[in-house]
Amino acid sequence: MTVDVEATNLIGAIVALDAQYPGFKERLLDENGDLRQFVNVYLNDEDVRLGSGLGARVGEKDEISIVPAVAGGR
């Protein structure tokens, strides 16, 4: 499912998402405000843990994907 939010960085996008769907933020972030272990977040297909993390800047056309990390095998 896809939703539109307005934000200038990734954490802002998550806060905006939480405003539409209360409780979402605490499922994505732990008590330290870090991404939970079993959540992968991609900014335009790039794993944000490989880039600038939750502080990454986002613009109007950017696409953020939130995908459960759990999968295995090759």
Added chain:
Amino acid sequence: MPKLLGLRCRECGAEYELQATHVCEMCFGPLDAVYDTAAMKKIVSRQRIEQGPKSMWRYRDLLPVEDTVNVVTLGEGYTPLVKADRLGAELGLRNLYLKNDSMNPTNSFKDRVVSVAISWARAHGFETIACASTGNLANAVAAYAARAGLECFVFIPIDLEPAKVAAISVFDPNLVAVRGNYDDVNRLCSQLIESTPWAFCNINIRPFYAEGSKTLTFETAEQLGWKLPDEIIIPIASGCQFVRHRQAVRELMEYGLVRGDRVPSFTGAQALGCAPVYNAFHSDNPDRVLPVKPDTIAKSIAIGNPSDGVYVNRIARETGGVVEAVSEEEIVDAIRLLARTEGIFTETAGGVTIGVLAKLARAGRWKGEETVVAYVTGHGLKTADVLASANGHSSRRVEIEPTMKSFREKVSI
């Protein structure tokens, strides 16, 4: 009698009914199959197992498939456990064993998990089986889907080697070549489960799929005379397999199949070119596994973002094991070492396992009498190209004319 009660989140303990789902809605943690252990304790016995088929289905009582289900099998499992005296002599180990899982129907350990996954999926009304893969998993899924007569969708990275594509294509699955790497393919499939009625072996039916791994350790214990080894060396990709082997030891003890309460040390093997679990194990915070971009010839275990990595580190620490990694050169050397000493040709992932075994042995990890088992999980013909590029010809090769004279001149006997 139904032996599966449902699914439970490994992190927060939330419980779910039996269904094709793998992620906790509350915390995104992984879901595991929950069994009626009290009922199973009354049934499970060495005798029942020993009377079963000479395949991994002799452990059917311990797998997430009900008694009434007609399983999809090609005779997977019950692979040889060989005592490796010549390799052991090189490494100073007098009780070294190799579990040769390259002897499975499609030549890798994946046949175990896929046989369980497809049996479960067919019994629960799924008509299409799918997976994201670069080789071994796709091979197994395509073969078992053909065997079961189910539709099959296999998602592969577009640059997959022609030989691997051929080995998958022969089973006639729908082959979707994705412009991206394996992690991209896996992510696409994770998103696809929302909108397709398909059973993705390694994603939405993963709680059942993963259970098939346990049989490798069940067999090892049985083949050692219902004893557990002192240490097991296991290759790590997502870490899913490693976690199930720890669970298998728990079950062997719980159901009284093995005597004693000494848990083997669980040691993990990675390629340095894709070593996120190894990196975390040797860092200040082993509970934080940071993703990497894989760059290794051991492609069948090159997962840059391993979902079970944290559990691997916990299990290794708790059982006195370690996580070790080897270079590309050490991988190829280990493939040759295993072939030269034991007559077993393994793929690059097996080279990682044997490479780690050799590295630890040479560093003095063992005194010599310990029973050590290494899991050799795939056949060398799957990755034969790495030998050709590393060294085109054997150093013991000579070319001669078809004459006795030429033979005498060129060949020393």
